[in-house]
Amino acid sequence: MDWLWVRLHTDDGVTGLGETYPCSDAEAAVAVRSLAPLLLGRDPSQIDRLWADMLLATSYHGWAGVEMRVISAIDIALWDLAGKVARQPIYKLLGGASRESIPIYNTCYDRVDFLTEPVRLAEELLASGVTAMKIWPFDSIALAQCGGRGHSISAAELRQGLAPLEKIRAALGDKMDLAMEFHGYWNLPCAIRIARALEPLAPMWLEEMLPQDNLAAYAELARHTHLPLTISERLMTRWGFREVLANRAAQVIMPDLCWCGGLSEAKKIAAMAEVEYLPVAPHNCGGPVLHQASVHLAANVTNLAILETVRRHYLDEYDGILTDLVKPANGRLPLPAGPGLGVDLTPGLLQCDNVRVEFVRP
Ligand SMILES: [Mg+2]
Structure with a gap:
């Protein structure tokens, strides 16, 4: 099984981690092309509002499938961010x-x-x-x-x-x-x-x-x-x-x-x-x-x-x-420890040969 990880970065250098599966090119394209541009520059503490905006942006043909899997990954990353900022477990x-x-x-x-x-x-x-x-x-x-x-x-x-x-x-x-x-x-x-x-x-x-x-x-x-x-x-x-x-x-x-x-x-x-x-x-x-x-x-x-x-x-x-x-x-x-999810990707993991990384910058 391949997994898709989403990592959100704030101006303050805090990151949030999310995941969905399986990871096909379709999931990666929705994350990078459809949803990342919608999220850049936004306030990550507005989780409900961002969720509603992501749904609107992808609901032209219903809300099930690839799009909702990626929204799921981003939502988890937003909660991880919120927990890290608050220094509390999710x-x-x-x-x-x-x-x-x-x-x-x-x-x-x-x-x-x-x-x-x-x-x-x-x-x-x-x-x-x-x-x-x-x-x-x-x-x-x-x-x-x-x-x-x-x-x-x-x-x-x-x-x-x-x-x-x-x-x-x-x-x-x-x-x-x-x-x-x-x-x-x-x-x-x-x-x-x-x-x-x-x-x-x-x-x-x-x-x-x-x-x-x-x-x-x-x-x-x-x-x-x-x-x-x-x-x-x-x-x-x-x-x-x-x-x-x-x-x-x-x-x-x-x-x-x-x-x-x-x-x-x-x-x-x-x-x-x-x-x-x-x-x-x-x-x-x-x-x-x-x-x-x-x-x-x-x-x-x-x-x-x-x-x-x-x-x-x-x-x-x-x-x-x-x-x-x-x-x-x-x-x-x-009970899991925090802050946020209480975990991150192992250092060096993103440099592994079987991991493909794409960045979206403002
Ligand atoms: Mg079952």
């Missing part, structure tokens, strides 16, 4: 800590395969204090079909998909909470069948069983199972999330800070969810700045359920990128 500017530490689950992109060694993986996580994990054992069944979509599922395939959960439950009982990810690969009748088959195993939630484009179908799925559904890592802005809430399409709301519109928008989406008595569980399966920014949001929002983490990322893949990173201890994340 979560304090958002309204302060709502908890002493942050509950996490582990998404299992891991050296231990959840299909072949689910119990060993669960035992390793439990030994490190992590008591919730996310796996996707039905994906390979859907991906083998036309267009990588689950159009049908046989009794044998259903049994195959259930197997990792059954093994973990048999070996460890209810010590491990199990979130089920489906990456939007299934159609409605298959999703209903899978959900009902999973009910006796009491998973924590069923995530993105269907694509997110038809939320009425999601509402129908919700009526067919008592298990909590979640979607929305790919949704953008408060208007996108309004549809999920209005359709009662999910019981756990999952914004991605690097996609939904940044820290500003994620905070507003969390408040919208709270009005519906729903929790948020931010999506955090991207780059290191997303991780750090997500920890600040998770420290603050009152209706946090749990925060996603990936041990392969924070133990390995993020190494050498940031000056510091909040890492879990005993299955929880500590």
